[in-house]
Amino acid sequence: MRVLIAVDMEGISGVVHWDHVKPGHFEYARFREIMTEEVNAAIDGALDGGASSVVVTDGHNDGHNILIEKLHAPARLNSGSPAPLSMVEGVQQAEVVFFIGYHARANTPEAILCHTWTDQVRGAWLNDQEVGEIGLNAAVCGSFGAHVSLITGDRAAVQEAIDLLGPIEAVVVKTARGRMSAECLAVEETRTAIRHAAAHAMVRQVPPLIISAPIRLRVELTRPDQIDRALRVPSSKRVAGVAIEWTGDDMVSVYHAFRAIAGPAGS
Numbered sequence: 001m002r003v004l005i006a007v008d009m010e011g012i013s014g015v016v017h018w019d020h021v022k023p024g025h026f027e028y029a030r031f032r033e034i035m036t037e038e039v040n041a042a043i044d045g046a047l048d049g050g051a052s053s054v055v056v057t058d059g060h061n062d063g064h065n066i067l068i069e070k071l072h073a074p075a076r077l078n079s080g081s082p083a084p085l086s087m088v089e090g091v092q093q094a095e096v097v098f099f100i101g102y103h104a105r106a107n108t109p110e111a112i113l114c115h116t117w118t119d120q121v122r123g124a125w126l127n128d129q130e131v132g133e134i135g136l137n138a139a140v141c142g143s144f145g146a147h148v149s150l151i152t153g154d155r156a157a158v159q160e161a162i163d164l165l166g167p168i169e170a171v172v173v174k175t176a177r178g179r180m181s182a183e184c185l186a187v188e189e190t191r192t193a194i195r196h197a198a199a200h201a202m203v204r205q206v207p208p209l210i211i212s213a214p215i216r217l218r219v220e221l222t223r224p225d226q227i228d229r230a231l232r233v234p235s236s237k238r239v240a241g242v243a244i245e246w247t248g249d250d251m252v253s254v255y256h257a258f259r260a261i262a263g264p265a266g267s
């Protein structure tokens with residue numbers, strides 16, 4: 001089984017504030033280390049479970065977070081951006097996908113640093129199903145026949161994934177009491193749990209997420225001028241002051257359209 005480990009940062013153990021995930025802030029150095037160790041736990045678990053190859057994709061910000069000097073071999077690291085498939089680059093060759101350090105979609109209560117791509121996106125929908133990064137990325141994976149079988153993050157992110165994808169393996173690393181406050185497990189405990197869950201995820205049978213075509217993408221941004229700009233995306237149409245729609249036949253094109261509409265931030 002070929003495994004893709006798609007990694008974000010807001011759902012890493014102990015992260016409760018933007019400063020923790022912001023390059024340049026002194027706190028960031030600690031959390032990229034913790035992030036790397038959670039990725040290593042997932043790599044080790046995938047190998048325990050019989051993975052034939054493991055590719056890790058660093059999906060936070062510009063994709064320059066995971067410390068390659070600490071990465072466990074034989075995993076490979078996709079680093080930097082933009083990559084053709086952004087947060088799930090590498091899924092083209094994968095059968096099983098893990099989401100590590102994920103966060104809930106925009107406007108979720110009791111969800112650490114919830115957002116969808118950037119803080120300017122108020123919401124995104126695929127055929128009327130509201131999705132965040134979990135849903136968008138899982139749908140791209142599904143279009144390649146790959147299924148997501150593990151998620152780690154806060155309780156809200158885990159719940160969002162299970163609601164959308166079914167009973168996948170999950171590790172709740174923290175329970176949010178607000179958008180920037182949570183009860184967090186010790187990193188020692190989460191690493192052990194992630195390794196075990198990753199091994200189990202190798203044999204977890206869950207169907208890939210398939211969005212039936214035509215796929216209608218709706219995105220709500222924050223201000224009308226952002227829609228004015230997003231209308232440069234060919235074939236897009238404004239459906240309200242701050243809402244835009246784009247319809248396509250395949251999920252990869254929809255993903256490209258979403259990234260163009262959401263703006264340059266994010267990998």
Ligand SMILES: [Zn+2]
Nearest residue numbers: 008103117133
């Ligand atoms: Zn994210």
